[in-house]
Amino acid sequence: MGMGWSDLLRELVKEGLSSNHRRLIVLVGINEEKLARYAADSLRVFSSLVKGARGLYMYQPEYADAQRRMSRFKGFINGVPVVIDYKPYKETDKLLGTTVDFTILDLVNDLKPNDVGRLGGIVRGGGIYVFMIPPLSEWVKQLTKFQQSILVPQYGPDHVRHFLKVRFWNKLMNMNKALAINVDSDEVVKEPVLGNVQPWKPKEIVIPEKARFSRAIYELAKTQDQVEALRAMEVLMERPPRGKKVNVVLIADRGRGKSAIIGLALAALAHRLRKVKGRVRLAVTAMNPSNVSTLMEFVVKGLKALNYDVDLSYWGSDVVSVKVGVSIFIDYIRPYDMLSEEGRDIVVVDEAAMIPLPVLYGIHGRFSRVIYASTIHGYEGAGRGFSLRFLKFLREDRDTRVIEYELKEPIRYALGDPVEHWLFDTLLLDAEPAKITNEDYDLINKRGFNYVIPDLKEFFLTNEDQLRQFFGIYVQAHYRNEPDDLGMMMDAPHHFIRALSLNNGKIVVSVELAEEGGINDELIDLVVRGLKLPGNILPDRIIKYWGLTEFAKLRGWRIIRIATHPELQDKGLGTEMLRKIEEEARERGIDWIGVGFGVNAKLLNFWIRNGYMPVHISPERNPISGEYSVLLAKPINEAAGDTIIYANKEFRLRLLNSLQGPFHDMEPDVVRMLLTDWGQPLDPSYSPRLTDAQVRRLVAYSWGPMTYENTTDAITELVRTYYLRKGADSIELPLFYEEVIICKVLQARPWKEAARVLGLRKSTLMLLLREVVKLLIQYYIKYTEIPEFMISVTKSQRKGQSR
Numbered sequence: 001m002g003m004g005w006s007d008l009l010r011e012l013v014k015e016g017l018s019s020n021h022r023r024l025i026v027l028v029g030i031n032e033e034k035l036a037r038y039a040a041d042s043l044r045v046f047s048s049l050v051k052g053a054r055g056l057y058m059y060q061p062e063y064a065d066a067q068r069r070m071s072r073f074k075g076f077i078n079g080v081p082v083v084i085d086y087k088p089y090k091e092t093d094k095l096l097g098t099t100v101d102f103t104i105l106d107l108v109n110d111l112k113p114n115d116v117g118r119l120g121g122i123v124r125g126g127g128i129y130v131f132m133i134p135p136l137s138e139w140v141k142q143l144t145k146f147q148q149s150i151l152v153p154q155y156g157p158d159h160v161r162h163f164l165k166v167r168f169w170n171k172l173m174n175m176n177k178a179l180a181i182n183v184d185s186d187e188v189v190k191e192p193v194l195g196n197v198q199p200w201k202p203k204e205i206v207i208p209e210k211a212r213f214s215r216a217i218y219e220l221a222k223t224q225d226q227v228e229a230l231r232a233m234e235v236l237m238e239r240p241p242r243g244k245k246v247n248v249v250l251i252a253d254r255g256r257g258k259s260a261i262i263g264l265a266l267a268a269l270a271h272r273l274r275k276v277k278g279r280v281r282l283a284v285t286a287m288n289p290s291n292v293s294t295l296m297e298f299v300v301k302g303l304k305a306l307n308y309d310v311d312l313s314y315w316g317s318d319v320v321s322v323k324v325g326v327s328i329f330i331d332y333i334r335p336y337d338m339l340s341e342e343g344r345d346i347v348v349v350d351e352a353a354m355i356p357l358p359v360l361y362g363i364h365g366r367f368s369r370v371i372y373a374s375t376i377h378g379y380e381g382a383g384r385g386f387s388l389r390f391l392k393f394l395r396e397d398r399d400t401r402v403i404e405y406e407l408k409e410p411i412r413y414a415l416g417d418p419v420e421h422w423l424f425d426t427l428l429l430d431a432e433p434a435k436i437t438n439e440d441y442d443l444i445n446k447r448g449f450n451y452v453i454p455d456l457k458e459f460f461l462t463n464e465d466q467l468r469q470f471f472g473i474y475v476q477a478h479y480r481n482e483p484d485d486l487g488m489m490m491d492a493p494h495h496f497i498r499a500l501s502l503n504n505g506k507i508v509v510s511v512e513l514a515e516e517g518g519i520n521d522e523l524i525d526l527v528v529r530g531l532k533l534p535g536n537i538l539p540d541r542i543i544k545y546w547g548l549t550e551f552a553k554l555r556g557w558r559i560i561r562i563a564t565h566p567e568l569q570d571k572g573l574g575t576e577m578l579r580k581i582e583e584e585a586r587e588r589g590i591d592w593i594g595v596g597f598g599v600n601a602k603l604l605n606f607w608i609r610n611g612y613m614p615v616h617i618s619p620e621r622n623p624i625s626g627e628y629s630v631l632l633a634k635p636i637n638e639a640a641g642d643t644i645i646y647a648n649k650e651f652r653l654r655l656l657n658s659l660q661g662p663f664h665d666m667e668p669d670v671v672r673m674l675l676t677d678w679g680q681p682l683d684p685s686y687s688p689r690l691t692d693a694q695v696r697r698l699v700a701y702s703w704g705p706m707t708y709e710n711t712t713d714a715i716t717e718l719v720r721t722y723y724l725r726k727g728a729d730s731i732e733l734p735l736f737y738e739e740v741i742i743c744k745v746l747q748a749r750p751w752k753e754a755a756r757v758l759g760l761r762k763s764t765l766m767l768l769l770r771e772v773v774k775l776l777i778q779y780y781i782k783y784t785e786i787p788e789f790m791i792s793v794t795k796s797q798r799k800g801q802s803r
Contacts, residue, residue: 005179005181005188006041006045008179008188008191008192008194009025009042009045009046009179010045010048010049011194012025012177012179012192012194013045013046013049013050013126013128014049015177015194015195015197016125016126016127016128016177017049017050017126018197018199018200019125019197019198019199019200019414020125020126020200020413020414021125021126021177021197021200021413021414021416021417021418021419022123022124022125022126022127022128022129022413022417022418022419022420023127023128023129023177023178023179023192023418023419024128024129024131024172024175024177024178024179024418024419024422025042025128025129025130025131025178025179025180025181026131026133026172026178026179026180026181026190027039027042027130027131027132027133027181027183028133028134028135028180028181028182028183028184028189029132029134029135029182029183029184030134030135030138030184031183031184032065032068032069032072033072034183034184035069035108035132035183036069036070036072036073036075036076037072037076037183038181038183039073039076039104039130039132040073040076040077040080041076042128042130043055043077043080043082043102043104043130044080046082046101046102046128047080047081047082050101050126050127051081052081052083053081053082053083053101053102053127054082054083054084054085054100054101055082055083055084055085055100055101055102055103055104055123055127056084056085056086056087056095056098056100056102056103056104056119056122057070057073057084057085057086057087057103057104057106058087058088058089058092058103058104058105058106058115058119059086059087059088059089059106060088060089060106060109060110060145061088063108063109063145065108065109066106066108066109069106069108069132070086070106073104082101082102089110089112089115092114092115092118092119093118093290094290094317095118095119095122096118096121096122096290096293096294097293097294097297098122099122099123099124099412100122100123100124100127101123101124101126101127101128102123102127102128102129102130103119103122103123103127103129103130104129104130104132105119105129105130105131105132106132107131107132107133108132108133108134109144109145110144110145110146111133111144111146111164111165111168111487112144112145112146112484112487113146113164113427113482113483113484113486113487114482114483114484116423116426116427116483117423117427117429117482117483120419120420120423121254121255121412121420121423122412123412123413123419124412124413125200125410125412125413125414125417126413129419131172133169135182135184136165136166136169139162139165139169140162140165140166143157143160144165146484146487146491147160147162147491150487150488150491150492150493150495150535151493151534151535152492152493152494152534152535152536153519153523153533153534153535153536154494154515154518154519154535155493155494159493160491160492160493161456161490161491161492161493162491163456163457163460163461163490163491164486164487164490164491166461167426167460167461167490168426170461171422171425171426172190172422173190175418175422176192176193176418177192177193177418177419178190178192178422179191179192200414203223203224205221205222205223205224205227206224206227207219207221207227208227208231211230211231211234212234212237212272213230213234213265213268213272214268214271214305214306216305216306217230217264217265217267217268217302217305217306218230219305220264220298220301220302220305221261221264222257222260222411223256223257223407223409223411224409225256225257225407225408225409226257226260226261226407226409228405229250229258229261229265229405229407230261230264230265230268232248232250232403232405233248233262233265233269233371235248235401235403236248236265236269236346236369236371237269237272237273239345239368239369240368240369240401243399244368244399244400244401245364245367245368245369245370245397245399245400245401246368246369246400246401246403247364247369247370247371247372247394247400247401247402247403248370248371248372248402248403248404248405249371249372249373249374249391249394249402249403249404249405250262250371250372250373250374250404250405250406250407251373251374251375251376251404251405251406251407252373252375252376252406252407252408253375253376253408253410253420254375255410255411255412255413255420256407256408256409256410256411257407257411258373258375258407259292259294259295259298259350259373260294260295260297260298260411261298261407262295262298262348262350262371262373263294263295263296263297263298263299263300263301263302264298264299264301264302265302265371266282266284266295266299266302266330266346266348267298267299267300267301267302267303267305267306268302268306269282269346270282270303270324270328270330271303271306271308273345273346274324274327274328277345278327279326279327279328279329280327280328280329280345281329281331281343281344281345282328282329282330282331282344282345282346282347282348283330283331283332283333283338283341283344283346283347283348284296284330284331284332284333284347284348284350285332285333285334285335285338285347285348285349285350285355285363286332286335286349286350286351286354286355287335287351287354287355287624287625288624289315289316289318289319289320289332290318291350291351291354292318292332292350293318293319295348295350296318296319296320296322296330296332297319299322299330300312300319300322303322303324303328308324308328309324310322310323310324311323311324315332318332319332320332334623334624334626335349335355335356335359335363335624335625335626336359336621336622336623336624336625336626336627337626338359338362338363338366339359339362339363339366339626341366344367345369346367346369346370346371347363347367347369347370347371348370348371348373349363349370349371349372349373350373351373351374351375352372352373352374352390353374353375353481355625356598356600356625356626356627357390357600358600359625359626360372360390361390361393364393364394364397364400372390372391372394376406391404427483427486428467428468428471428472428475428486429483431467431468431469431471431472431475432468432469432472432476433469433472433473433476433507433565433566433567434469434472434506434507434508434565436506436565436567436568439504440502440504440506443502443503443504444502444508444568444571444573447576448502448503449500449501449502449503449508449576450500450501450502450503451498451499451500451577451580451584452498452499452500452501452507453498453584454466454497454498454499456490456496456497459497460490466499466505466507469506469507470497470499470507470510471486471510473507473508473509473510473563473564473565473566474510474512474561474563476563476566489512492514492535494514494515494516494535495512495513495514495515495560496512496513496514496515497510497511497512497513498511498513498577498580498581498584499511500573500576500577500580507565508564508565508568508573509562509563509564509565509573509574509576509577510561510562510563511559511561511562511563511577511581512559512560512561513557513558513559513560513581514535514557514558514560515555515556515557516535516536516537516538516539516555516556516557516558516594517536517538517539517551517552517553517554517555517556517591517592518553518554518555519533519536519539519552519553520553523552524543524549524552524553527539527540527543527544527549527552528543528549533552536552537558537594537596537631538551538556538558538592538594538596538615538616538631538633539551539552539556541615541616541631542615542616542643542647545616545650546615546646546647546650548643548646548647550643551640551643551647554591554592554639554640554643555589555590555591556590556591556592556593556594556633556640557581557585557590557592557593557594558593558594558595558596559581559593559594559595562574562577562578562595564577574606575606575609575610578610581593582634582636585636586636586637589637590636591635591636591637591639591640592633592634592635592636592640592644593612593633593634593636594612594615594631594632594633594634595607595612595631595632595633596629596630596631596632597629597630598622598625598627598628598629598630599617599627599628599629599630599670599674600627600667600670601667601669601670601673604630604670604673604674605673607632608632608673608676610634611634612632612633612634613632613633613634613644613645613647613648613676613678614630614631614632614648614651614652614674614676615631615632615633615644615647615648615651616630616631616647616651617629617630617631617651617655617663617674618630619658619662619663620662621665628663628666628670630674633647645678645680648678648680649680649682651674652674652675652677652682652723653682655671655674655675656675656682656720656723656724656746659671659742659746659747659748660746660747660748663747664747664748664749665747666747667757668738668739668740668742668743668747668757668758669735669739671739671742671746671747672735672738672739672742675723675726675742677726677727678727679727680727681724681725681726681727681728681729682723682724682725682726682727683724683725684725684727684728686721686724686725687721687780688717688718688721688780688781689717690714690717690718690781694713694714694717695714695781697710697711697714698711698714698715698718698773698777698781699777699786701714701715701770701773702770702773702774702777703774703786708744708766708769712745712748715745715773716745716746718773718776718777718780719741719745719746719776720746721776721780722741722776722780723746729779731775731776731779733772733775736758737768737772737775739758740758740765740768740769740772741769741772743757743758744765744769745769751765751766
C-alpha cells in the first residue's frame with residue numbers, strides 16, 4: 001500500500017531541505033472547508049520539519065468565497081507554530097524582495113501570470129508553495145478576475161478562451177516534485193517523484209585578499225557570485241580619461257541578488273569617492289521607483305556597515321534618495337530625466353531591458369561610468385534582447401571599456417530548483433528564438449517563407465517548440481514584457497497571432513493582433529458621451545479627437561506587437577510580414593490595420609515607409625520612458641480610406657500648431673516624419689499671408705543684415721505655408737533642411753539648444769537657416785526684388801552679423 005498524502009508531503013519536504021530546493025503542493029477541489037483544512041494540515045506537516053516557519057497567504061479580498069476560505073483556514077491553522085501574513089494579490093509587487101519559508105496561493109478566483117511570476121521567487125530553499133485551485137473541468141467554466149479584465153464589448157464571457165488554465169494545469173501535473181491532492185475525494189491525484197536528489201552543501205565564500213572595496217562590504221555578500229560581481233565593479237573607482245567610458249554590465253536570472261550587490265557596490269564606491277573628492281553624487285534609474293527598492297535597501301545596509309548615518313527620502317513607500325550629510329547623494333531619477341541630468345559621478349541603470357533603446361543610448365552618451373543591470377528571465381523583461389541589441393553597441397564602441405558578469409547562483413535556493421524550472425517553463429520566461437544557421441540565411445535570401453495562421457488551441461497547448469520560438473522572439477524584440485502578455489495572448493477573445501516561418505519551420509517573425517471596431521450605435525453614443533471603449537484604442541481616439549463616429553463601425557486589426565528574430569533584423573522580414581497580414585485582412589473584408597507605440601525615429605520610419613498614417617499622439621511624454629505614444633492606421637479598403645486621410649490631416653494640423661506648446665521638445669526627425677503629407681495637402685489653396693513690410697524683412701534677413709529675431713513672424717508664416725501646402729507643390733526641401741526649420745522655427749528653440757539637437761555649430765545653423773529661407777522665398781514669393789546692395793553683402797559684414 002502506498003504512502004498517505006501527509007507521508008508523501010513529509011518525504012517531499014525532507015528532500016527539499018536536503019537539496020535546498022522548493023516543493024509544490026497542489027490542492028484541487030471546490031469544497032471550501034476541505035481546501036482550507038488541507039492547506040492548514042500541509043503547514044502542520046511542514047512546521048514539524050521547519051521550526052519557526054514564516055510565510056504568506058495570498059487571496060483576492062473582493063470575492064466572498066475567498067474570504068470564507070481564508071477565515072476557515074485561520075481556524076484550522078490555530079495552534080500550528082507558524083507565522084503568516086495575509087496579503088491581497090494587488091500587493092505582490094511590494095513582496096519582490098521578501099524571503100519566506102512558504103506561500104499559499106488561493107488561485108480559485110484568479111490566475112494572473114504576473115502574480116505567479118512575482119511570487120515564484122520569494123520562497124527560500126527547503127520551503128513550499130501551496131496552490132488552491134478548482135478541478136480543471138470546473139475551472140474552465142468560470143472567468144477569473146484576470147479574464148474578466150480582458151473582456152471587450154464585441155465579445156461576451158462565452159468567447160473567452162481558457163488556454164492559460166489548461167497550460168497551468170498540465171505543467172503542474174507534469175512536475176516531478178509536485179504533490180497534487182483532490183480534497184473533495186481525499187485522493188492523491190499526482191504523486192511526486194521521490195529520490196534522485198543531491199544533498200546541498202553551502203559553498204565557502206572567499207573574499208579576495210587585494211580587494212579595493214572595504215572588507216565590511218564583501219562580508220555582506222551571500223554567494224561567491226556576488227563577491228565576483230563586487231570585484232568587477234571596483235573598476236568604477238577610477239575616472240576614465242577624457243572621451244573614454246567604463247561600463248559594467250551585470251545580467252542574471254531573477255533571485256540572484258543582482259540589485260542587492262549593486263546597492264552594496266554603490267555604498268563602497270560612495271565611500272571611496274568621498275575620500276578622494278569630498279562630495280559624491282550617484283544616480284540610479286529604472287522604469288519605476290519600486291524597481292530599485294532592493295538596490296536602495298542594500299545601499300543603506302552598505303553605508304551603515306561603513307559606519308555612516310543616512311537620511312532617506314521616500315516616494316510613497318519607495319526610497320528614492322539616500323543622503324549622508326552634505327557629502328554623499330544617491331538618488332533615483334526617472335529614465336527620461338537622466339537625459340538632462342548633470343554632474344553624476346556614476347549612474348546605475350537597473351532593469352535596463354525595460355528602458356527604451358533611445359534613452360539607453362542617451363545615457364551612454366552623457367555619462368562616463370555606468371552600471372547596466374538586466375534580468376535575463378523574469379517578468380521585468382528579456383535581458384537577452386538587451387544583450388543582443390544594446391550590449392552589441394557597447395562592445396563595438398571603441399571608446400568604451402565594457403566589463404560583463406553574469407550571476408548564476410541563486411540567493412534563496414540552490415541551482416537546479418524544480419519550482420524555478422516549472423515557473424520558467426510554464427510562463428515561457430526562458431523561451432528563446434530558434435538558432436539561425438547558414439541554411440536559414442540561404443532560405444531568407446531566396447525568400448523561402450511561410451505565412452503561419454495557427455490553430456490557437458493546438459499552438460498554445462500542444463505545439464510547445466513553435467510556441468517557445470514564437471514567444472522567444474516576441475519578448476526579445478521589445479523592452480516591455482511581462483507574463484500577463486502570455487495570458488492575454490492565450491485567453492483574450494479579440495487577440496490572435498500570426499507568424500512568418502522559414503520553409504524549414506523556424507519562426508522568424510512573431511505578431512500579436514487585436515480585433516477592433518464593429519461597434520454598434522448604442523455603444524458609439526456612450527463613447528461620444530465620454531465612455532472609454534475597452535480594447536478599442538483606435539476607434540475610441542478617433543471618435544473622441546476627430547468626431548468620426550462612423551469609423552467605429554468599421555472592422556480593423558490593431559498590431560499589438562510585431563517582432564523580428566533578433567539576429568535577422570534589417571533584412572526586410574517585418575515588411576514582408578506586414579504585406580502578408582494586409583493581404584489576409586483584405587481577403588477577410590477587414591477595413592483597416594493600425595498600430596500604437598512609444599515613438600522613436602527608427603520605429604516610426606518603419607511604419608511610415610510601409611504606408612501607416614499617424615492619426616493620434618499623446619500630448620505629453622510618458623513620465624517614465626520619455627516617449628510620446630502615437631497611433632497610426634492604414635486603410636485596407638475605400639471605406640476606411642477617406643476617414644483615415646481626414647484623421648491624418650487633422651492630426652497634422654494639430655501637430656503643426658502645437659510645436660511651440662506640448663511638442664516643443666519632440667525630436668525634429670520624428671516631427672518631420674509625422675508631418676509626411678501622403679500626397680494630401682492640408683490646404684492646397686493657402687498662400688503666405690505676408691504684408692509688404694514682412695516680405696522686405698524676409699529679404700533683408702536672407703540676403704542682408706536683418707537678424708532672425710527681427711524676422712521671426714514672417715519666417716514662421718513662410719514655413720507654415722510650406723507645411724500647409726506640402727503635397728500640392730513641386731518644392732520639397734531636403735530632409736535635414738526640414739528638420740532645421742522644424743527645430744528652430746516651428747519649435748522656437750533657442751539657437752544653442754537647436755544647434756545641439758541638430759548636431760551643428762550655432763554659426764553653421766544660422767547660415768543654413770538663411771539658405772533655407774531663401775529657397776522658400778524664391779518659391780512662394782514669385783516677384784521679389786532683391787536689392788543689389790544686399791546681394792553684394794561682404795563676407796566680413798556677414799561674419800559681423802553672426803556674432
